[in-house]
Amino acid sequence: MKAIEAKNITHHYGKITAVDDLSFTVGEGELFGFIGPDGAGKTTLFRIAATLIIPSGGRMTLFGLNVVSGFRELRNHIGYMPGRFSLYQDLTVEENLRFYATIFGTTIKENYYLIEPIYRQIEPFKKRRAGQLSGGMKQKLALSCALIHKPRVLILDEPTTGVDAVSRTEFWEMLEGLKEEGITIIVSTPYMDEALRCDRIALMQQGRLMGIDTPAAIRSAYGRKLWSVSHPERYRLLLALRKMPQVAASEPFGDSVHMTLHEGAIPEDVRRMLDEAGIHDAAINEATPGIEDVFLELMKKEVRRSEV
Amino acid sequence: MEREKVIEVKDLVKRFGAFTANDRLTFDVYRGEIFGFLGANGAGKTTAMRILCGLSRPTSGRVLVAGIDASRRPEEIKKRIGYMSQRFSLYEDLTVRENIELYGGIYGMAMKEILPRREALLERLDFTSYGDTLIRALPLGLKQKLAFAVAVFHDPGIVFLDEPTSGVDPVTRRQFWEMIYETASRGITVFVTTHYMDEAEYCDRITIMSEGRIVALDTPSALLRQYGTKSVEELFVKIARPQRNTV
Known part of the structure; x- marks a missing residue:
């Protein structure tokens, strides 16, 4: 029972x-x-x-x-x-x-x-x-x-x-x-x-x-690659990532920014563009998704579903 | 370059009868810094924060907030800071516009200054359609974002945030922290308490209080290195647990 x-x-x-x-x-x-x-x-x-x-x-x-x-x-x-x-x-x-x-x-x-x-x-x-x-x-x-x-x-x-x-x-x-x-x-x-x-x-x-x-x-079940990007100037970093067409999502996450990329984009692209934006030596590493990453992902899907 | 100190605390002691709530606290907070103030329940955070906000006077020690002495002119401090907490933020029976107006007025801003800034704020927050909505009809997440925006509406030198993200959803929590970053990048110092240990990692520096004392104060990464822990949560549990068992 x-x-x-x-x-x-x-x-x-x-x-x-x-x-x-x-x-x-x-x-x-x-x-x-x-x-x-x-x-x-x-x-x-x-x-x-x-x-x-x-x-x-x-x-x-x-x-x-x-x-x-x-x-x-x-x-x-x-x-x-x-x-x-x-x-x-x-x-x-x-x-x-x-x-x-x-x-x-x-x-x-x-x-x-x-x-x-x-x-x-x-x-x-x-x-x-x-x-x-x-x-x-x-x-x-x-x-x-x-x-x-x-x-x-x-x-x-x-x-x-x-x-x-x-x-x-x-x-x-x-x-x-x-x-x-x-x-x-x-x-x-x-x-x-x-x-x-x-x-x-x-x-x-x-x-x-x-x-x-x-x-x-x-x-x-997160299903895609999650990257952690860090740089001392976090707010500038975040704003720069938001402007990049390759970046699907970027959210502040502790001392770094969690980012997902669109199909075909690679972290090297991001690093190069950050360099061009004057943000040098940003660290980009693959991150293990936490429950909160999944929750954020599912929330976005729910919003899309309710908008359909 | 000498960084500008916005808060200077030296040997701050606060006693309530025989009980020492704050035991010789010493720290400085700099302009534009995001300063996390952590500690177990009962560690003395609220007492210290009340003194910094001009709501309570120190028993001894020197406390300067925005250059004002907290022992002598606490009323002056109140004018120069912003404050928000989950418990006290906005008036539920007033609309969004009325709340902004009220706070602007309380902080001595002129109506002709308030009105254009209010509309600009609503625009920036994407709140235009909620301008005439009563606060009580807003979802919690929006309320918290608005409460923060109102707390810095008068451009204070420092804003104190007491568990600002308690209970809000993760999307709003992230957006809230973006607002904090944005505020700090404008040179406003952000002094924040939280029970979310991951949020501590968003701060430039954190201090951990235990039993009335500061037991750690540094950047999150330096503290993790120093104590050999992987997360602030682990660090907190390691050093914030009271020595004597007061439960």
């Missing part, structure tokens, strides 16, 4: 289509990422999966139970962490955790082993009110509360947004630990680099799925 099966899931808010005809499956024990910017529809999709809103159309089941008709039963199996911190700010760390355990008819003790690696880090502060915690601590408490009833699936809506790179790395390490416990995890993020930590990812943009696959397969 699949952990999640979605078929033609659609959701409208008035005239706005937030989620547009999505179909996908998530296997049991999979760590599955939804990658996309704000407004892609990630939160709406996750709320549907968490049985919090009823989709306008389509059908979704978790472990064979329908999210609409089976929501009562399903809620025992779902751990949901919304994007906005939503624990009780006036309760202490320990009180919050006990509260969540109680409403799910369990105790902290019963499933302590599951949350231990995470909760242990905030346990020294268990008498502190949740509202007084730092961002990283809040995130750990929220995850502990979402886990305390030992759910079969964790639904994590942008758990790492606005969190610094150190805490983000730690958070993903925690998710890997939970995956080993057999828990299915769906997680959304706007950070493309985090995609590499998932078993499979779905790239989302404007309510639609642009691609679903393993991160490696998504990257290898």
Whole structure:
């Protein structure tokens, strides 16, 4: 049985289509990422999966139970962490955790082993009110509360947004630990680099799925040669590349510019033209496409498709 | 050639009671530079940035922003800088044109100066068709681009950007950084914080803060060489992790 099966899931808010005809499956024990910017529809999709809103159309089941008709039963199996911190700010760390355990008819003790690696880090502060915690601590408490009833699936809506790179790395390490416990995890993020930590990812943009696959397969589907061009005067370099007929696309990318060339053009042409433009000794190397390069490519295709 | 310093910070200390948020920070930022300000949550970035923007005074140390002393005349600093963040940028209930007008006015520009520049700006941003649209009806990406353009509308010497690209799509993020390059090439200093570690590589120099102190300050490539790391992300995780476990 699949952990999640979605078929033609659609959701409208008035005239706005937030989620547009999505179909996908998530296997049991999979760590599955939804990658996309704000407004892609990630939160709406996750709320549907968490049985919090009823989709306008389509059908979704978790472990064979329908999210609409089976929501009562399903809620025992779902751990949901919304994007906005939503624990009780006036309760202490320990009180919050006990509260969540109680409403799910369990105790902290019963499933302590599951949350231990995470909760242990905030346990020294268990008498502190949740509202007084730092961002990283809040995130750990929220995850502990979402886990305390030992759910079969964790639904994590942008758990790492606005969190610094150190805490983000730690958070993903925690998710890997939970995956080993057999828990299915769906997680959304706007950070493309985090995609590499998932078993499979779905790239989302404007309510639609642009691609679903393993991160490696998504990257290898890039399909053309990508070049990295670097020169200390980056802005001049970029403007010069934009003017060249041989260059199909050029985008700033970290300390260099990522460029693709039109059919038949070679990097030597570019180097020569840069020289003529007074930009000497630019380094041009072949680059490995990242998830973000693929995302950019797919976004452009989507735009073309919608314009047809 | 001596480069012009736009920000000079020497032994900046900021305490809140017994807590030292900024512990003897010393750095300079030059004219036209893109300066990345990184650090873990709680490292003291926001405190330092508030002082640089004239919103808070240092406990001790010397802070000059555009030649103005932050301890003595913080109000003067506010006039000479631009600021944008994701949380506070534009007024949702005003149109694009009204927002530009409002900001121009706040920064003391005359209406006869504002109007032609506003139209030129809309043209340049390809925003002409949105001129009379309410901000709340704009997609996030356009909002962020406009917010940045408004922050530099009065030609400040420095613009402070606090996580300007949080949550925006990668295409807009790239366009946003092109706007930053363009702004810096006009001689405006760009001081930026971000959680996107790849964005740190767009900066001329970066500083990494940890527990109130500056633990690294150099060009991204020099820092990668120095610490033997392949990416800024790796570097950050290596040196920005707090020593004592404060979680």
